[in-house]
Amino acid sequence: MVAQGPHGLGIRGATIDWPGMPTSLAIIGGGPAGNAAATFAARLGAEVTMIERDVVGGAAHLWDCIPSKAMIATGGAMSFLARSAGMGLGEVKPLVDLDNLRHRLATIEARLQTNQTELLESQGVRMLEGTGRIAGLHQVIADTAEGEIEIEADYIMLSTGSRPRIPDWAAIDGDRILTTRDAYPPNEMPEHLVVIGSGVTGVEFVHMFKSFGSEVTLIVSRQQVLPNKDPEVAAALEENFLARGVHLYKGARATAIEREGDLVHVRCTDGRIATGSHALLAIGSVPNSESLGLDNIDIETEHGYVNIDHHCRSSIPHIYAAGDLSGKLPLSSVATMQGRKIAEHVMGMHDLPHRHLDYDKAASAIFTEPEIADVGLAEADAFAEGRKIRVTKVPFSVSAKALINDDPRGFVKLISDPATGVILGGSVVGRHAAELIAVVALAVTARLTVGHIVDSLFIHPTLSEVIVESAE
Numbered sequence: 256m257v258a259q260g261p262h263g264l265g266i267r268g269a270t271i272d273w274p275g276m277p278t279s280l281a282i283i284g285g286g287p288a289g290n291a292a293a294t295f296a297a298r299l300g301a302e303v304t305m306i307e308r309d310v311v312g313g314a315a316h317l318w319d320c321i322p323s324k325a326m327i328a329t330g331g332a333m334s335f336l337a338r339s340a341g342m343g344l345g346e347v348k349p350l351v352d353l354d355n356l357r358h359r360l361a362t363i364e365a366r367l368q369t370n371q372t373e374l375l376e377s378q379g380v381r382m383l384e385g386t387g388r389i390a391g392l393h394q395v396i397a398d399t400a401e402g403e404i405e406i407e408a409d410y411i412m413l414s415t416g417s418r419p420r421i422p423d424w425a426a427i428d429g430d431r432i433l434t435t436r437d438a439y440p441p442n443e444m445p446e447h448l449v450v451i452g453s454g455v456t457g458v459e460f461v462h463m464f465k466s467f468g469s470e471v472t473l474i475v476s477r478q479q480v481l482p483n484k485d486p487e488v489a490a491a492l493e494e495n496f497l498a499r500g501v502h503l504y505k506g507a508r509a510t511a512i513e514r515e516g517d518l519v520h521v522r523c524t525d526g527r528i529a530t531g532s533h534a535l536l537a538i539g540s541v542p543n544s545e546s547l548g549l550d551n552i553d554i555e556t557e558h559g560y561v562n563i564d565h566h567c568r569s570s571i572p573h574i575y576a577a578g579d580l581s582g583k584l585p586l587s588s589v590a591t592m593q594g595r596k597i598a599e600h601v602m603g604m605h606d607l608p609h610r611h612l613d614y615d616k617a618a619s620a621i622f623t624e625p626e627i628a629d630v631g632l633a634e635a636d637a638f639a640e641g642r643k644i645r646v647t648k649v650p651f652s653v654s655a656k657a658l659i660n661d662d663p664r665g666f667v668k669l670i671s672d673p674a675t676g677v678i679l680g681g682s683v684v685g686r687h688a689a690e691l692i693a694v695v696a697l698a699v700t701a702r703l704t705v706g707h708i709v710d711s712l713f714i715h716p717t718l719s720e721v722i723v724e725s726a727e
């Protein structure tokens with residue numbers, strides 16, 4: 256069944272009587288999850304109040320996705336210019352300008368915040384600047400500069416995100432001992448940065464500061480950088496790090512950071528000490544849930560994360576949680592999709608399994624050099640499950656466009672069902688991987704086959720032709 260919503264949204268499986276129902280939704284936290292839910296629910300006719308204590312757009316805009324990728328893009332421009340000879344140019348030696356970089360980050364953030372605020376306003380979302388907490392099953396309090404405001408709502412959504420995890424052995428000073436939030440950019444470019452943590456965030460900061468010319472040491476607690484990734488993909492990154500002179504301390508866990516004048520010493524469990532001018536901690540995050548008033552209601556949590564079902568409902572069905580607070584995949588794209596699903600669910604737009612969010616089909620990227628992106632079934636997981644798969648891999652070195660770009664590094668790997676040809680997953684390693692994976696992500700979600708890809712007329716010369724070749 257297809258129900259046509261009031262704003263022309265054709266949403267399958269809807270069971271709603273249009274026009275709109277008198278539904279109210281109170282949202283605490285205006286990051287990607289809160290914003291998406293607010294926008295869509297208001298568009299579908301709900302009365303929405305959103306409480307945000309910091310900036311609309313959330314940590315994603317202020318601290319995480321946006322400033323990190325903007326800094327990486329600046330570093331990428333520097334590396335590209337430094338390789339100018341390969342493009343037939345004379346020698347270029349770019350230097351980072353910290354003031355200009357700060358201005359660039361502030362301009363991007365301000366523009367995104369304006370866009371987001373205008374969008375919410377245009378949908379009639381009531382926005383409150385303050386700190387929100389739950390006071391009862393249908394009551395939320397916003398502590399604002401003008402005093403407490405109480406909001407009664409049919410539904411409540413919690414989307415307060417997370418913040419960097421800081422263990423008690425790390426005395427963050429924001430000067431030389433940093434979390435990711437102190438690095439946009441730091442007061443001075445680190446001469447030698449010791450990065451603790453080799454997950455996605457850690458390796459992105461290694462790449463970022465290496466591009467700016469810092470010496471970098473990476474503390475890797477296991478034997479593989481990116482321990483949760485396909486070993487072949489992780490190896491490609493490790494090779495690049497080693498070629499660029501990154502020092503890898505493998506099998507080492509940091510246990511203390513000491514400051515001695517302008518030096519920092521990171522002590523590791525195996526006795527090694529990594530000394531640098533700065534240390535940066537990237538060892539995960541903790542949920543922003545401790546002052547949310549969760550004790551006022553009997554809601555299920557685990558280590559501070561709110562447990563949710565496939566509709567993002569908590570153990571109290573009219574209270575939803577999304578984004579990092581839900582303890583699912585900590586990605587902005589996932590938070591946005593959860594917010595959107597919550598808006599639909601609150602408005603009674605769907606209750607059918609085909610509308611469930613499938614976290615296994617979320618594409619993710621690592622903005623390093625080479626860039627890494629993947630989606631769906633990983634080769635190693637298929638082998639572990641004893642599942643029959645067809646794996647095809649084509650290097651970018653066969654691509655005319657890669658040669659034009661003077662960057663033939665990396666490959667496309669596709670995983671498909673040998674019986675049906677249905678694409679189950681894939682990885683792209685190389686320039687523009689995060690853009691290219693979109694085709695594979697669409698194929699995985701829509702259950703397209705390798706035949707569909709082969710029959711598509713892609714543009715020549717482009718890197719996307721390598722996806723076609725790997726489907727052949």
Ligand SMILES: Cc1cc2nc3c(=O)[nH]c(=O)nc-3n(C[C@H](O)[C@H](O)[C@H](O)COP(=O)(O)OP(=O)(O)OC[C@H]3O[C@@H](n4cnc5c(N)ncnc54)[C@H](O)[C@@H]3O)c2cc1C
Nearest residue numbers: 284286287288308313314315319387416578579585586587
């Ligand atoms: C360094 C780094 C880089 C990242 N890069 C990417 C990336 O490139 N792509 C990607 O998809 N993901 C990335 N992520 C992950 C992504 O940032 C998060 O998954 C995403 O921000 C989660 O969105 P959210 O809506 O849950 O919360 P957030 O973006 O954390 O927003 C939560 C909001 O709630 C507000 N808040 C908290 N408590 C209260 C309260 N009591 N009252 C009112 N407001 C409150 C906060 O001020 C904040 O604005 C990155 C993470 C890090 C750490």
